[in-house]
Amino acid sequence: MLDCPSSPAEQDPTVADLLAARPHLSMHALDGLTLEDVPLNAIADAVGTPTWVMGAGTLRARYRLLDGAMRGAGLAPSIHFAVKANDHLAVLRILAAEGAGADVVSGGELRRARAAGVPAGRIVFSGVGKTREEMALALAEGIGHIAVESAEELDILSDVAASSGWVAPITLRVNPDVDAGTHEKITTGLSTNKFGIAYARAAALYERSASLPGLKPLGFSVHIGSQIVAMAPYRAAFARVADLVRAVRARGLPVSLVDCGGGLGITYRDEVEGAPEALAGAIRAELGDLDVRLAIEPGRWLAGSAGLLLSRVILRKAGEDGLPSFLILDAAMNDLMRPSLYEAWHGILPVSARDATRPVEAVNVVGPVCESADSFADGRFLPRLDEGARVALLDTGAxxxxxxxxxxxxxLAAQVLVDGGRWSVIRERQPVESLWAADRIPDWVMPAPAGG
Structure with a gap:
């Protein structure tokens, strides 16, 4: 059966629930769990585990839903994929072909986006700690704009631009002091967070930016966090930005751009996924009368549900005194960090159709890394899985x-891209020898003595 018995965890989604909420996944009686039209067993047989798998068709479909929701609301924001969510060149190229730009937070991400074919003019550069070298790279490439996050950064960017004869298009990233209602480690819009310029200082700093050499202020950016599923925090943040735009224009300064950031959440467990139509409505309600260009920076919403992590059970370890057994996987916290870093919940599905119908039991799903934090699930009710059973950890595309x-x-695990019924390895499994290939031993370090 696919349903869990009555238990403290009975509110967790069942195998059937997880499949029903993810139309890109299906369970076939013979082939087992399938992503788009590719059996995951075929990938595991050929490539081994652990292996990341991304669905190109799913990625395109998500982008089109988001873009369509914005257009349906009469909006046409430029969409910049948050590269920090998934920086693989194939992912960036797929989204670029759909019309997406890129939101980057380092020189390395900027170079990746350009290597994937993202036009420089569709790239925006965010982040609290841009180096002078990164600023120079961004300006030399001719990116769309740089989101400045502090008064100190404003002065540095002015110096970098003016000293080389460039003009830097900028927005000021405002910290609106709005609680996004998400995990404390992924909230970014509170006054206690490191991100952005204090709201009370933003208008004066914008006026000052207009007088600094090498700068061209365009408007404001805002980003309040990640995995946001309610619209009230967005509306509160956008309303504050709208007031700021009006205040700055009252000083006689032009404002032509508002970057609304990203953060729209997905369903991992039983959350109601953030709806693009609702986000579009929030943007239109608060910013629609400002006569500005708009931008958004989605990451998780586009890529999260398009990916999964294939793994297998190394062994079952019996729990003590009636406690749940441990299922030790060959994937670990070094592969998927979110559960140990954020206490994040990820659905776990058997890859075998036969395994999916076995009676359920409470188990602790862990990895082999030598840390107690190396855990994917505690007391999770899953169909019984024995040594060698394959599983898919869901929603890992971001x-x-x-x-x-x-x-x-x-x-590092291998990476595979699925597109309809075809698939390809897009990053080979890292050879273990490469882990120390760059190490250098000084000649004054003596070799270990021979013998025992």
């Missing part, structure tokens, strides 16, 4: 592979 590390000497 903040999954991009946050991976090689902790515990574990090579």
């Amino acid at each position: 903040y999954g592979a991009v946050m991976s590390s090689t902790y515990n000497g574990r090579p």
Whole structure:
């Protein structure tokens, strides 16, 4: 059966619930779990596990839904994919072909976006700690605008631009002191967060920016956090920005752009996914009468549900004194960091159709890394899974592979792209020897003595 019995975890979605909420996934009696039209067992047989899998068709469909919702509300914002969510060149190129630009937060992300074919004019540069070298790179490339996050950064950018004869198109990123109602580690719009310029200082700083050499102020940016599913925080933030635009224009200064940021949330467990139509409505209600160009910076909403992490059970370890058994996977926190970093919940599905119909039990799903934080789920009710069983950790297309590390000497997992019924490896599994290929041992470090 696919339904969980009565239990403290009975509100968690079942196998059937998880599949029903994800139309890009299906369970076939013979092929097992399928992403778009590709059986995941075929990928695991050929590539092994752990392996990241992204659905190109799903990614395109998500972009078109978001773009259509904006256009349906009479808006035409430029859409800049947040590269920090997933920086693979194939992902960036797929979205660029749909018309997306890129939101970058480092020189490395800027170079990646350009390597993927994103036009420089469709790139915006955010982030609290841009170096002079990164600023110079952005200006030399001719990107759309730089979101300035402090008075100190404003002065540095003016110096970098003026000293090289450039004019930097900028927005000021405003911190509206609005609680996004999300996890404390992914909220960015409170006065206690490191991001943005204090709201009370923004108008004066905008006026000052207009007098500094090498700068061309365009307007304001705002971003209040990630995994936001309610519209009230957005409306509060956008209303404050609208008031700021009117105040600055009252001083005789032009404002031509408002960048609304990103952060729209998805369904991981039982959240109601943030609706693009609702976001479009919030933007239109608060900013629609300002006669400005608009921009948005989605990341998670576009890529999150399009990806999963394939893994297999290394072994079952019996729990003590009637406690749940441990399912130890070959994926770990170095692969998918979100559960250990944010206490994030990810759905877990058996890849085998036969496994999916087995009786459920409470288990702790963990990885092999030598940290107690290396856990994906505690007391999760899943169909019984034995050694060798394959599983898919869902909704990992954003903040999954991009946050991976090689902790515990574990090579980076392979990456695969699915597109309808075809698939291809888009990043080979990292050879273990590459983990120390760049290490250099000084000649004054003596070799270990021979023998035991």
